Amino acid sequence: METESLVIGFRKSNRSPYVLFTDISVKAGKGELIAIIGQNGIGKSTLIKTLVRLLKPLSGKILVGGTPINDYSRTEFSRLVGYVSTEIIKVGNLTVTDMVSFGRFPYTNWLGRITNKDTEIILSALEMVGLQNLRHKNIAELSDGERQRAMIARSVAQDTEILILDEPTAFLDLPNRHDVLHLLGDLARKHSKTIIFSTHDLSLVINEADKIWMMTETGMFQGTPEDMALNNSFDRLFPHSAATFDIESGRFLFPPEFHRPLKLIGEGKVLFWTCKALERKGFLVNESDKTDIIIHAFEENGKFIWKLTKNDVVEEFNSICELLQKVDF
Amino acid sequence: MSRKSEISKFEKSRMWLFFLMSLMVLTFFLLDIILGSVKIPFKATLQIIFNNYTGPEEWKVIILDFRVPRVITALLAGAALSLSGLQMQTVFRNPLAGPYVLGISAGASLGVAILVMGFSSVLLTGTVGKAGNWALVIAATLGSGLILMLILAVSIRIQDVMTILILGILFGSVATALVGVMQYFSSESMLKSFIVWTMGSLGNVSHDQLGILSITVIAGIIISFGSVKILNTMLLGENYARTLGLNVKSVRVIVFISTSILAGSVTAFCGPIGFIGIVVPHLARLLFRTADHKILLPGSFLIGVIFMITSDIMSQLPGYDQILPINSITALMGIPVIIWIILRRKEITPLS
Structure with missing residues (x-):
């Protein structure tokens, strides 16, 4: 699927069209998982509705x-x-199997008869999303994550080369977001489908997507997440926000209120998580030697211990929480 | 295991339900012929029906000219109103949609009123021959079609179910008000025949009218049974239906035609009969536990017929001379069911 200088928006009768986004020239290849990102109201949903x-x-x-x-x-x-779509379908008395069999609509006869071949496709779609045990449950009784997977199974049963999803991870909790994204990635790679979806979950997308279509006020950018990180492209995403993309950690950061240097010594996971907590609190970790605060983080006898040296006073802590309370003052 | 045996078990119980309901239709059908203000022995009734009867001539007239056409009218009306209600609920994705509530019946009344008061009140007595009867049906169908078109136009712009419902009630009220204005300017005899008509009656349908009603209702039923697949797809809403390759505009037109014909022609001859259209589809969903129109359509058909014939039996107050207006009976039977459905909100199966 590709677009050539596409202009999207709404057309109302007798009035000049309301243009939302111009000059979209992007390309989606086979087996690619593509994420559309951008601020609220920039036109992600409109683009998706135009594509379908x-x-x-x-x-x-x-x-x-x-x-x-x-x-x-x-x-x-x-x-x-x-x-x-983002629409939540709550039809009563509709089982998961019923929902997935809607995907066979373009292939069935005028009565909508489901053949044995259709049944096989429906069952394998259910298995693919891991809902085979819930197939007799009513769609209205599913959790948000299960329902989203049922909707994806429906479009898998539709057996299309291209699958386009509008915010499939909205309303989901974090594990379910990972699950759904992982499922989409699987569909793209193992079944060589082209999958395009919009989302606000940047940090997930940077790890999972093959390509990003980024909609910003200065235009549409496309590329792999890694290229975009190296080009500082992500900073364009929030021109009016204080958030910036940290190229080292692959995270979005809000500039700290104050920068106090400190020295952190340690290794492994305890170092990583301590550093994360201190940075959140606004400390500049290991960037300057001019500091009177030194923290040793280490593991001893299966326990984590933090040793804070401040103005030549040494204190020991058993959790990051306790450490943070003291290090601030 | 499973899947196959589970499903066949499920379908077996459905088959039983269908069988039981067909039996009920047959029983109530006969009961409606047997019961009435004039007592006619069961044996004589059967003989008359099977055409080897040698008793009093007036019994034959009562059975063949009054009771049989009446029960056939009840059957057609029950089926037609239920099926149009089911289709409207699906297409509007509104559990409270129905030909009466959305003002479709009021629209049909308007069509009939314009015809009757503008031309002749004789039309309603069914003695003016085929052309007049067809005129009546066409006027009612156009009237109901007009209101349905207005509601469809609104429902394209407004998604909110309650708003559409309220607008439907308002459109219906406008139609009723227009009818009221026309009543004010019409003669006494016209007024009376029209008011009797609005109370609803299954008994005033002549043989000619019954023929026309059968043709239109069967046509409407054929269209709705042919729309099984598209009705199912409309359950997902328009956007999904379109991305599944459905031509939503033409679906609207098809459902629009079949509901107008079904509700319009029944209203033309029997007057506006309320609440069957809303209640029956819910009863069908409740009993058959499915959203599949392959089952809901025949299910609503049977339940609608049973509901209507039962109402008819009740309206005749067996043993008395009087016949109650059918519209009051369906309201008295239907409204408690709607209230019960609304109170048990869980069972008012959402359609969106």
């Missing part, structure tokens, strides 16, 4: 396999591109 033909582009082209998407018939297109 729910909205008409204001100008420009969208091509699938080199053919403009409007040249496909409804059924042809529904066999090429699947869609999962």
